Amino acid sequence: MNVKSRARLGAVVGTAVLGVGVLATPALADPPAGEYRVxxxxGSDTTQDVVNGLGDVVLRDVDGDGQVDDKVIASYNATPAGSTVKTRANGCTINRPDGSSAGIDALRNAVDNSTGCLDFARSSRGPADTSTQDLTWIPFAKDAVSIAVRDDSALANGLNLTTAQLRAIYTCSLTSLNNVALTPLLPQASSGTRTFFLGRIGVTEAQVGGCVGTMQEHNGVELDTAGDIAPYxxxxYIAQVTQTVTDRHGATVLGQIDSSDPFTADGELNSGFVYSRDVYNVVPSSKLTDAVIDDVFTGSDAKVCAATATIKKYGFGTVTNCGDTTLKGER
Structure with a gap:
């Protein structure tokens, strides 16, 4: 693999685009130091910001004083990779998991070793292993994955790729478009977006070509040459360009896939996009009856399902199956 890791200056920070709305104050990462929640x-980089946002608005009476005023969700960002997070007042300093698969593995480790350090994992993919029903993937929002290129590249001219073309690009059999030599990128190995995207274009990890580099998912600043192309x-993207979250989109624009547009006419996420997906909070199946997990995550009456304004604020769409607990697996 051609690993791409370069320092860049100045992500493009412009006015709000796509008709999404006015610029907002970026969301904060991680709970404040010393603040430990139930x-x-x-896990997932894709959903870290929206779950951080849910952590600010999902309240319940945690301490039993009759006042519904306690924040209950502590969501820790996927990056900086290699750093640690402390999830409990006593012990529980763990390596920060970067991506859906890393988060799910960390949750499995916490369950298997009864550490009590983690209660859920953020995931932008469904189960990859259904050999057991130890974990439950609970959908809470709708996302989609499109393809990103630089807006100053000839690749951006009428960008509308087919699934067959994407398959050829990521197996390195299609090496140029619009007279531009392609330098395809994929998110880091533990990324749920990487797993989802490769599944949709019909490419296994073993089939990924040697011309493909790696990047931190959804960091458009890393697309710094004309041939760079990556799933996003x-x-x-919506949350970044409106600065609801830290703006990392750089000079990127998103294109169509199979003539399907990732945005609606008013600039919101097109839930009918050809590469749309549910995103999840993963919990131990044995904890589905836990009062807090049930109140916050499970069933259509779950508190996260009621927080539709927050979900939409971060660029996601709502789902009719929010809180469903039928999807289970091992990892």
């Missing part, structure tokens, strides 16, 4: 979660969360 439910601690890690539509919800993350």
């Amino acid at each position: 439910l601690a979660g890690v 969360s539509v919800a993350q």
